[in-house]
Amino acid sequence: MYWWSEPSDPVSQQPWWTPVLVGVFTLLAAILTQISAALLERKKQRREDMRRWDVERRRVYAEFLQAMDQSMTELHRNWAKSPPPWNDIFEAAHKAKILRYEVDLIASKSVRNEAAAFWQTIGDGLKARRSNDDSKERQKAFLNSFNTQAKKMVQAIRTELGLADDWKL
Secondary structure (H helix, E strand, C coil): CCCCCCCCCCHHHCCCHHHHHHHHHHHHHHHHHHHHHHHHHHHHHHHHHHHHHHHHHHHHHHHHHHHHHHHHHHHHHCCCCCCCCHHHHHHHHHHHHHHHHHHHHHCCHHHHHHHHHHHHHHHHHHHHHHCCCCCHHHHHHHHHHHHHHHHHHHHHHHHHCCCCCCCCC
């Protein structure tokens, strides 16, 4: 019993360090709560950032694939014309080239490599046509090469975006 308290007072029967320990544990619990909340918020922010990047990647990839398809269509449609309407063909190819730069900025290395190979098919088709190789065999080879590269490009995109790999074109 202490000289300053009454014997019936329950607070006076506790040791002096009990309220100190309660305060320390309360402070530690508050600190741990704040740390865990900050970590969860950070994880949530990263997940949202990744989702936004995935949306942006899908948009750029879709536009690039569409522009490449338009380039191929212009080249294929005008293959046998003499002289071909180069302005239409180059305009479509130029749009694809600009979008390829966007792909190069945001894509993984595997997608960038496939985009380069895909772009090269348009270049090869343009070279063949400019050299007046307007044969049906060369046109068919160009289309086959284009379709093969398109499939590889789409598969690389799907892999990067974490989509199922059971897709077939």
